[in-house]
């Protein structure tokens with residue numbers, strides 16, 4: 001039977017929703033143990049949050065000053081030590097920037113290949129993952145005698161409930177683990193916003209090249225604010241300098257699964273669609289009736305976004 005270790009993704013002292021989704025993926029693998037590992041400077045509170053996730057048996061927090069920031073070069077040897085000492089057969093992390101940075105190093109140190117973007121579990125060593133920008137699914141099979149290292153595609157799993165209470169333990173690793181000193185934390189730059197987080201928002205409003213300019217993008221932001229949505233963009237809008245690149249949705253941006261996705265002036269290139277494959281209802285507004293976005297949209301409006309947005313806003317205002 002499998003022994004699974006999920007590496008917790010956390011930010012500013014709080015567990016991210018992505019961890020609950022990775023646990024959801026892990027739960028689908030038949031197992032005798034499903035544990036969570038928190039690496040932090042002081043991980044007790046984060047471990048407490050992880051312990052509430054349904055299906056988790058045990059949470060361990062590994063507190064060291066070096067773990068104050070998630071630096072893959074420093075965390076990976078500690079994860080490998082925890083995996084070896086705990087006899088884990090599977091090591092999973094969400095496919096966030098954290099997991100994508102961390103898990104290749106873990107796999108390399110363990111001397112195994114890794115599975116990225118695991119989107120469905122077929123059995124303990126057979127999984128599905130998307131290929132060709134999400135246009136096809138492939139089945140991957142991993143050797144049962146090797147530790148499986150994988151990132152879990154968070155858009156494919158609903159977060160487990162936070163209504164349980166697993167055991168929490170602080171842990172010391174053997175002192176002889178050497179941590180590299182060549183990498184250090186310098187700083188983090190992110191765009192502070194009061195809007196919902198694009199990666200986890202239930203509603204997302206996006207704009208594309210059709211918005212026309214950085215100044216015009218205000219109409220997208222205002223509409224998003226009026227319905228409590230996060231704001232996203234196509235790569236063309238990012239490349240044109242309308243918005244920063246952390247707003248990009250798609251294959252090389254954020255993969256999201258909101259309940260409602262409304263996009264204005266986005267043509268529907270496959271690389272963009274790869275980011276919204278798991279969205280609930282997709283509403284597209286485009287001036288071109290032949291735009292490919294209409295092939296996948298649940299609701300399509302053909303017209304000029306600068307006329308349709310004010311009309312939508314007044315209709316929403318009238319109905320509220």
Ligand SMILES: Cc1cc2nc3c(=O)[nH]c(=O)nc-3n(C[C@H](O)[C@H](O)[C@H](O)COP(=O)(O)OP(=O)(O)OC[C@H]3O[C@@H](n4cnc5c(N)ncnc54)[C@H](O)[C@@H]3O)c2cc1C
Pocket residue numbers: 207208209210211233234235236237248249250251252253254264265266267268269270271272275285286287288291303304305306
């Ligand atoms: C390796 C690779 C990775 C990529 N990754 C991504 C990715 O992660 N995300 C991503 O988005 N793209 C990605 N792309 C780029 C992708 O191929 C497209 O070029 C991009 O998505 C197009 O963006 P767009 O739809 O905003 O622009 P366009 O394709 O130029 O479409 C603009 C649309 O706006 C409409 N329009 C114009 N004016 C108006 C108006 N006034 N009202 C209403 N509609 C209007 C037009 O009819 C048109 O359909 C990637 C490409 C490659 C090669």
